[in-house]
Amino acid sequence: MAEHNEHAGHEHGAPTGFIRKYIFSLDHKVIGLQYYFLALASVFIGMLLSLLMRIHLIWPTAHIPLMGEIKPEMYLTLLTMHGTFMVFFVLTTAPQSGFGNYFLPIQIGAPDMAFPVLNMLSFWTTFVAFLVMIAAFFVEGGAPLHGWTGYAPLSAIPSAGPGETLGADLWIISIAIFCIASLMGALNFITTILDLRCKGMSLMRMPLTCWAWFITAILGLLAFGVLLSAGILLLADRNLGTSFFVPGGLVVNGTQIQHKGGSPLLWQHLFWFFGHPEVYIAILPGMGVASQLLSTFSRKPIFGYKAMVYAIVGIGVLGFFVWGHHMFMSGMSPYSAFAFSLMTMAIGVPSAIKTFNWLGTIWRGRVQFDSPMLFAVGFVSLFVSGGLSGPFLAQPLLDIYLHDTFFVVAHFHLIMGVAAIFGIFAATYYWFPKMFGRMMNEPMAQAHFWLTLIGTYAIFMPMHYEGMAARPRRYSQLTEVAWLQHLMPVEKFVTYAAFITIAAQFIFVFNLFWSMFKGQRATDNPWHSTTLEWTTATPPVHDNFGCKTPVVYHGPYEYSVPGAPNDYVMQTDPTPHGGHVPKEDKPLEAE
Amino acid sequence: MSTMPATFELDKKHGGGGPTLPPRRGGGGGESRSSSDGTPDFRDRLQRYRLGVCVGLIGVSMVFIGLTSAYVVRQGASTIDPNTGFYSNDWRPMTLPVAALGLNTALLLLSSIALELSRRSLKRQYAVAEAVGEGQAPAPPWLAVSVVLGIGFLVGQVFVWNQLRAHGVYISTNPSSSFFYILTVLHAIHLAGGMAALLYAEGTELLHRSVAKRLLVVDVTSIYWHFMAVLWVYIFVLLQFVK
Numbered sequence: 001m002a003e004h005n006e007h008a009g010h011e012h013g014a015p016t017g018f019i020r021k022y023i024f025s026l027d028h029k030v031i032g033l034q035y036y037f038l039a040l041a042s043v044f045i046g047m048l049l050s051l052l053m054r055i056h057l058i059w060p061t062a063h064i065p066l067m068g069e070i071k072p073e074m075y076l077t078l079l080t081m082h083g084t085f086m087v088f089f090v091l092t093t094a095p096q097s098g099f100g101n102y103f104l105p106i107q108i109g110a111p112d113m114a115f116p117v118l119n120m121l122s123f124w125t126t127f128v129a130f131l132v133m134i135a136a137f138f139v140e141g142g143a144p145l146h147g148w149t150g151y152a153p154l155s156a157i158p159s160a161g162p163g164e165t166l167g168a169d170l171w172i173i174s175i176a177i178f179c180i181a182s183l184m185g186a187l188n189f190i191t192t193i194l195d196l197r198c199k200g201m202s203l204m205r206m207p208l209t210c211w212a213w214f215i216t217a218i219l220g221l222l223a224f225g226v227l228l229s230a231g232i233l234l235l236a237d238r239n240l241g242t243s244f245f246v247p248g249g250l251v252v253n254g255t256q257i258q259h260k261g262g263s264p265l266l267w268q269h270l271f272w273f274f275g276h277p278e279v280y281i282a283i284l285p286g287m288g289v290a291s292q293l294l295s296t297f298s299r300k301p302i303f304g305y306k307a308m309v310y311a312i313v314g315i316g317v318l319g320f321f322v323w324g325h326h327m328f329m330s331g332m333s334p335y336s337a338f339a340f341s342l343m344t345m346a347i348g349v350p351s352a353i354k355t356f357n358w359l360g361t362i363w364r365g366r367v368q369f370d371s372p373m374l375f376a377v378g379f380v381s382l383f384v385s386g387g388l389s390g391p392f393l394a395q396p397l398l399d400i401y402l403h404d405t406f407f408v409v410a411h412f413h414l415i416m417g418v419a420a421i422f423g424i425f426a427a428t429y430y431w432f433p434k435m436f437g438r439m440m441n442e443p444m445a446q447a448h449f450w451l452t453l454i455g456t457y458a459i460f461m462p463m464h465y466e467g468m469a470a471r472p473r474r475y476s477q478l479t480e481v482a483w484l485q486h487l488m489p490v491e492k493f494v495t496y497a498a499f500i501t502i503a504a505q506f507i508f509v510f511n512l513f514w515s516m517f518k519g520q521r522a523t524d525n526p527w528h529s530t531t532l533e534w535t536t537a538t539p540p541v542h543d544n545f546g547c548k549t550p551v552v553y554h555g556p557y558e559y560s561v562p563g564a565p566n567d568y569v570m571q572t573d574p575t576p577h578g579g580h581v582p583k584e585d586k587p588l589e590a591e
Numbered sequence: 592m593s594t595m596p597a598t599f600e601l602d603k604k605h606g607g608g609g610p611t612l613p614p615r616r617g618g619g620g621g622e623s624r625s626s627s628d629g630t631p632d633f634r635d636r637l638q639r640y641r642l643g644v645c646v647g648l649i650g651v652s653m654v655f656i657g658l659t660s661a662y663v664v665r666q667g668a669s670t671i672d673p674n675t676g677f678y679s680n681d682w683r684p685m686t687l688p689v690a691a692l693g694l695n696t697a698l699l700l701l702s703s704i705a706l707e708l709s710r711r712s713l714k715r716q717y718a719v720a721e722a723v724g725e726g727q728a729p730a731p732p733w734l735a736v737s738v739v740l741g742i743g744f745l746v747g748q749v750f751v752w753n754q755l756r757a758h759g760v761y762i763s764t765n766p767s768s769s770f771f772y773i774l775t776v777l778h779a780i781h782l783a784g785g786m787a788a789l790l791y792a793e794g795t796e797l798l799h800r801s802v803a804k805r806l807l808v809v810d811v812t813s814i815y816w817h818f819m820a821v822l823w824v825y826i827f828v829l830l831q832f833v834k
């Protein structure tokens with residue numbers, strides 16, 4: 001091992017005061033946890049909003065405590081804020097900024113991120129965005145109702161509805177701040193991976209989690225800048241009298257709007273140029289985690305490591321050329337629709353490569369169904385179920401029918417919403433022992449898994465059929481619509497399933513906090529994994545490796561190595577077959 | 592770049608990373624992280640900060656690429672004119688105050704050159720300091736010149752905005768003027784950020800901080816500053832010729 005005696009490659013000593021240690025910390029591990037808990041808070045906000053929507057859909061006149069009856073415009077507000085919190089503050093925050101921050105530096109053998117101060121700023125900027133978004137609920141008119149996609153002209157005209165006044169401004173400002181924070185984070189991730197890998201950690205020896213975080217960061221770097229530019233133009237339209245997105249001759253609520261000449265489609269193009277890469281920002285880290293876990297818990301090397309890497313890269317590249325598939329209904333030329341359709345179908349290829357490699361990995365492995373593995377398998381299941389509807393939507397002809405129906409809602413919830421959440425759960429159960437030094441309670445975890453898996457399928461599978469039966473999306477009240485009457489039993493079933501699934505999440509939260517204090521003590525490498533985080537102390541010390549720099553000799557997934565005494569070979573093991581007892585690799589405890 | 596070596600070794604029997612290989616230099620950047628006293632080596636830090644700025648500039652570029660595509664699309668967009676009921680295009684090309692903007696451009700380019708001279712002289716100073724020790728001959732004041740020219744550019748831009756407004760060209764006057772203000776103001780904001788870094792470097796000079804630290808700030812900022820100069824020329828060309 002290469003030793004450096006004192007604080008090697010490491011610019012800041014361990015802080016001691018509470019504020020520097022837990023609030024304005026520069027330690028990537030603390031920042032990762034801050035992101036994680038921000039996402040946890042957001043997911044409960046988002047879940048509450050979705051529950052209110054489901055209640056409204058089957059009991060439209062129900063009296064909700066503190067809110068009264070939910071009016072149609074209120075329903076749209078719930079819809080908007082549900083999507084916004086879930087997409088931005090949960091799916092973009094936890095998998096990348098949360099787990100990425102915590103484990104990326106450790107997995108590549110670095111003492112911290114490349115720019116710790118910038119890292120701290122990214123988190124607190126994200127937090128400000130969160131506060132501004134929350135504030136939108138409390139201003140006059142309430143939160144906006146233009147959807148998470150912020151379609152103009154609805155989002156560009158203050159008189160378009162309640163919530164479109166100050167609430168919409170706050171929404172756009174919050175998203176813009178979020179963009180800046182994400183850009184700073186992406187910069188940090190990319191520099192860290194390119195510049196801070198330890199000796200021996202070539203790019204092709206990185207765990208697939210690191211590859212996923214890397215490509216996700218590149219997507220973020222290229223996508224959030226465009227959303228930021230769109231947000232600036234939208235704010236100018238609303239407050240400075242410009243007409244980028246508002247067409248001429250528009251009459252809103254009986255009054256003619258002063259703007260002239262703008263193009264609502266321009267907003268859609270800018271938004272979806274960001275929006276499609278964004279869905280991959282949400283899912284790629286989950287793919288990385290699934291790869292890592294399927295290999296570990298099958299005790300087999302990942303099937304086709306290089307193909308997995310190229311598939312991630314391929315998905316990332318192709319993801320920038322398909323945004324038009326969200327706009328087939330916009331009256332685009334059939335020729336562009338055809339091109340976008342073709343590119344979209346092409347993404348199916350790397351997606352299928354990943355899926356088959358996952359299956360190849362567990363095929364005839366010695367599979368251990370611990371809770372992290374269950375969620376990783378669940379991730380694959382949901383990715384397949386949700387992904388199969390994609391190619392249907394990618395046909396312009398079919399999409400003209402299916403667009404704006406619940407079929408799309410089913411598609412993206414399975415593949416983006418729930419699959420990415422399963423990735424977060426898998427990562428939580430897997431890394432919890434490292435982060436908190438204790439194991440999570442396994443029976444509770446198993447119960448949580450089965451209830452959540454069955455629950456989410458019960459919620460989202462029927463939505464496909466509802467969509468094919470032409471049940472439109474983004475409508476508040478369809479209980480009175482004659483031709484949708486026969487769907488009411490399905491609607492009721494979905495709402496009941498939502499109740500149960502949401503209730504099951506309290507098992508998770510209880511388990512999380514209970515195990516932090518009462519869980520069984522964890523060893524340094526409870527899952528017998530090979531990557532660098534399992535060579536550190538538990539939880540890792542301030543500079544991760546205790547003033548030593550690790551050296552890497554192996555690829556990340558050397559399981560069931562022939563002739564190896566331990567069945568697996570740590571990445572830091574200098575011998576070819578893992579003769580080294582992993583314990584000896586443990587760095588010294590920091591003083 | 593030494594951090595991106597050709598280490599794409601093929602895997603022979605296991606998924607990923609291949610068989611046991613002795614660690615080679617350059618597998619990652621990590622092995623050269625620190626000098627003997629434990630602080631990160633100056634060259635490593637310089638390289639890391641340069642890399643960070645270059646990556647950050649890609650993000651900045653995307654903002655302006657987004658605006659450029661909006662600029663082109665909006666120019667060609669036509670909608671129904673509420674008064675006539677016919678399709679029409681409301682884009683009216685804008686006459687730029689070319690003389691004033693040209694002068695500003697010259698100031699910014701000169702500032703960029705001055706900063707480059709400052710960076711080179713600091714580099715020489717650093718080499719001398721490494722060999723003989725710090726704090727001898729005073730360096731030529733290129734950094735200050737660059738700062739003054741940069742401020743001149745910003746003041747000149749404010750002057751242009753005021754002049755345009757005096758002639759009744761506001762942000763809401765026409766989409767062409769909307770884009771003019773948005774692009775120039777955003778560029779100015781970015782430039783002001785670089786200015787803050789230059790002022791910081793100037794401050795360290797006055798406080799006689801170590802040459803290394805100043806060189807680090809000036810070197811990294813100069814990448815950003817040159818980029819902003821090129822970006823400005825790009826914006827100017829776009830506004831002047833694509834209308």
Ligand code: HEM
Nearest residue numbers: 279283325326344348390391393394399403408412415416
């Ligand atoms: C083979 C892969 C995929 C294909 C072919 C595909 C295709 C499509 C198409 C054509 C639409 C537009 C439907 C419409 O609005 O009419 C759509 C919507 C959507 N997809 Fe996918 N998709 C794929 C994978 C994914 C993945 C991996 C994610 C996320 C992780 C995702 C998330 C979404 C979301 C969020 C929407 C709806 C956005 C909205 O309108 O609010 N899709 N998909």
Ligand SMILES: [Cu+2]
Nearest residue numbers: 276323325326
């Ligand atoms: Cu898409």
